[in-house]
Amino acid sequence: MPQIIKQDNKEPITHIATAEEVKPLLFQKLMEELDEFKATPNEEEFADMLEVIDGIAYAFNLDMEKVLAIKTEKLKERGGFYERIILEKVIE
Numbered sequence: 001m002p003q004i005i006k007q008d009n010k011e012p013i014t015h016i017a018t019a020e021e022v023k024p025l026l027f028q029k030l031m032e033e034l035d036e037f038k039a040t041p042n043e044e045e046f047a048d049m050l051e052v053i054d055g056i057a058y059a060f061n062l063d064m065e066k067v068l069a070i071k072t073e074k075l076k077e078r079g080g081f082y083e084r085i086i087l088e089k090v091i092e
Helices: 002-007 019-039 043-059 064-078
Strands: none
Touching: 019 043, 043 064
16 A cells, blocks of 8 residues: 555555554454445455455464364355355244
8 A cells, every 4th residue: 555655656654563453453444345345246345355354364373274174164064155044043
C-alpha cells in the first residue's frame, strides 16, 4: 500500500506494528474484506480474504499445513457446507 501512495506523489506515514498490535488489526481487516466480498462476490475479493487469513495464521504462529489437515479431517467426520444442509433443531 505505501508504494501505491508514493506513486501518487504522496508521502505515507507508517510504522511496524507490534506482534500484539497487529492481531486486532487483522481481525478488523478480515471484517472489511468480508464486507467487500459480500458486496461483490468474486475471486479477487475472496483472494483478499485469504490473504488476511494467511496473515492471521502467521500472527498467531499457526501451521497452515496442519490447519488444512484438520479441515480435511473435520470435513470427513462432519461433512461440509457443499451439501447446504441446515440444522433447524435437535429433538431430545
